[in-house]
Amino acid sequence: MRPRPYVRCPGCDLVGPAERLDYELGDTGDVDWAQQVTWQCAECGYLDTITADQVLAVDAAHTCVDCATQTPCPASAARVECERCGLIGLGPATADPEIAGQLRAIEALHDMELRVQQALRASRDPSGGPRPA
Ligand SMILES: [Zn+2]
Ligand SMILES: [Zn+2]
Numbered sequence: 474m475r476p477r478p479y480v481r482c483p484g485c486d487l488v489g490p491a492e493r494l495d496y497e498l499g500d501t502g503d504v505d506w507a508q509q510v511t512w513q514c515a516e517c518g519y520l521d522t523i524t525a526d527q528v529l530a531v532d533a534a535h536t537c538v539d540c541a542t543q544t545p546c547p548a549s550a551a552r553v554e555c556e557r558c559g560l561i562g563l564g565p566a567t568a569d570p571e572i573a574g575q576l577r578a579i580e581a582l583h584d585m586e587l588r589v590q591q592a593l594r595a596s597r598d599p600s601g602g603p604r605p606a
Contacts, residue, residue, distance in 0.1 A: 475498070476502075476503055476504050477490060477491070477494065477554070478494075478504060478523070478528040478529075479528065479529045479531070479546060479547050479550055480512065480523050480527040480528055480529060481527070481529065481549070482514040482516060482517060482519050483519060483521060484514055484517045484518075484519025484521075485514060485516050485517035485519065485575075485579045486575075487514070487516045487517075487551045487552070487572075487575065487576055487579060488529060488547055488549045488550045488551055488552075488564070488566065489514070489515055489516050489550060489551050489552030489553070489561075489564065490515055490552055490553065490554035490561060491512050491513055491514070491515060492513040492514060492515035492518065493511065493512065493513035493520070494510070494511070494512055494513075495510070495511040495512075496508065496509075496510040496511070504525075506524065506525040509522050510522060510523050510524070515552065515561075516551070516552065516576065516579050516580055516583060517579050517582070517583050518583055518586065518587075529547035529549060529550075530547060531545040531546060531547055532547060532548050533545075533546055533547060533548035533550070533565045534546065535550070535553035535555075535562060535564055535565060537555035537557065537558060537560055537562060538560070538562055539555065539558055539560045539562075540555065540557050540558045540560070542555055542556065542557035542558070544556045544557075546564055546565070548565050548566065549564075549565075549566050550564030550565060550566055551563070551564045551566045551567055551572055551573075551575075551576045552564050552576070553565075563576075
């Protein structure tokens with residue numbers, strides 16, 4: 474599978490899998506850090522470019538609640554994507570109730586934002602729904 478570097482989000486300060494990760498693969502099969510790497514936080518939607526120095530060391534493992542596969546991840550990860558089935562579960566950092574609470578709050582906020590954006594798009598779409606006279 475393609476490398477999935479974990480970084481700490483500059484927007485919400487959480488560590489988790491990326492919503493969007495665009496990079497070129499280098500000759501070694503790893504991320505080509507000489508090229509621009511675009512990264513978007515799955516938790517809060519923050520979009521940024523990342524560099525190799527931001528990548529966190531993988532010093533822990535996450536066990537998938539669904540398929541029991543162990544996925545290596547940083548100990549500071551609040552969310553981890555299972556490398557086998559793709560299920561996104563709670564990372565080791567959520568053993569800290571403060572981080573678990575922060576994660577819930579940020580995800581709820583982001584969810585609301587997405588819904589508002591969706592509603593705005595729907596209201597701008599001339600074919601959707603009744604139009605004001
Ligand atoms: Zn974020
Ligand atoms: Zn799994």
